[in-house]
Amino acid sequence: MLRSGFTPTSDPQIAAAIRRLEALAADGPEMAEAAALYCAILPRLHAAEAPQANLPAPKMDPEVARRKLAQGIPLLVGEDLPFDAAAAAELFVALCRAVERAGPGISSANPKAAVQMRRAVERGELDLAAVWPALAGGDQAALQHIGEGVGISLPLLALLGQNSLKPALRVQAEKLDGGVDLDGWQRMICPVCGCPPLLAEVQGKEGTRRLRCGMCGTGWRYPRLQCAVCGQADDRALGYILVRGEAEKYRVQICDVCSGYIKVITLVAPTPVDMLAVEDLATLHLDSLAAERGYIRIRKQA
Numbered sequence: 001m002l003r004s005g006f007t008p009t010s011d012p013q014i015a016a017a018i019r020r021l022e023a024l025a026a027d028g029p030e031m032a033e034a035a036a037l038y039c040a041i042l043p044r045l046h047a048a049e050a051p052q053a054n055l056p057a058p059k060m061d062p063e064v065a066r067r068k069l070a071q072g073i074p075l076l077v078g079e080d081l082p083f084d085a086a087a088a089a090e091l092f093v094a095l096c097r098a099v100e101r102a103g104p105g106i107s108s109a110n111p112k113a114a115v116q117m118r119r120a121v122e123r124g125e126l127d128l129a130a131v132w133p134a135l136a137g138g139d140q141a142a143l144q145h146i147g148e149g150v151g152i153s154l155p156l157l158a159l160l161g162q163n164s165l166k167p168a169l170r171v172q173a174e175k176l177d178g179g180v181d182l183d184g185w186q187r188m189i190c191p192v193c194g195c196p197p198l199l200a201e202v203q204g205k206e207g208t209r210r211l212r213c214g215m216c217g218t219g220w221r222y223p224r225l226q227c228a229v230c231g232q233a234d235d236r237a238l239g240y241i242l243v244r245g246e247a248e249k250y251r252v253q254i255c256d257v258c259s260g261y262i263k264v265i266t267l268v269a270p271t272p273v274d275m276l277a278v279e280d281l282a283t284l285h286l287d288s289l290a291a292e293r294g295y296i297r298i299r300k301q302a
Contacts, residue, residue, distance in 0.1 A: 017275050
């Protein structure tokens with residue numbers, strides 16, 4: 001049983017996610033530390049949605065929303081979003097402590113770096129109000145400058161900074177859901193927050209493909225015979241990496257034009273938002289297979 005840094009939860013979806021993580025760790029001991037880290041992080045992310053949910057929804061005129069989408073601009077980009085900065089900062093510190101306790105479960109999660117980062121926030125040396133806009137805007141130069149200014153790990157800063165934004169983005173995305181028609185959006189970035197997809201899902205009897213955002217959880221339709229990384233639609237340049245015994249559920253779509261790839265899951269219903277990170281962890285072996293063949297996973301999110 002994984003209990004390193006574990007936060008008890010009564011939420012059935014989070015409890016199911018933790019049971020899945022424990023099963024993954026039992027099946028592959030090499031994943032135990034990563035699973036322990038996720039067990040510590042997921043309940044905190046879920047609980048952090050409550051203070052963000054109390055804020056008003058972003059004011060989005062339907063015509064403005066339609067025009068933004070037609071121009072290829074994600075809905076929340078450039079908007080003045082309701083955001084509880086104090087709650088997000090509290091979550092960032094809690095995530096630092098989770099990394100400290102869980103150990104180096106993934107390449108960017110270093111316990112010593114997490115201690116250094118938490119102390120930098122508590123001493124007022126790390127300005128999270130500058131980190132969040134840099135992350136939201138994909139400004140890597142600004143983020144690197146912030147990290148170098150206090151001598152902290154850039155990968156871990158990005159990882160925890162992005163996760164501390166997730167509750168606010170997910171709440172706002174949920175409030176927009178149903179109020180805006182996303183059916184016409186078939187681009188390689190999320191129509192709500194602008195992040196690249198974490199994975200793709202093939203759903204239902206018709207085999208409709210939807211890309212899923214790991215930041216805000218939004219799903220949107222995307223052609224099956226089109227690269228989700230570069231957008232090219234020459235099916236002769238697209239292929240799949242399959243694993244014996246898993247092909248009916250998991251596979252990797254690869255592109256020989258951009259050398260990018262995306263993991264694809266076949267299922268009946270969309271993956272619950274809190275389970276997206278778990279599915280990503282459960283398919284780490286597919287990332288390894290793609291990397292061995294020279295394909296790159298291009299994304300900004302964690």
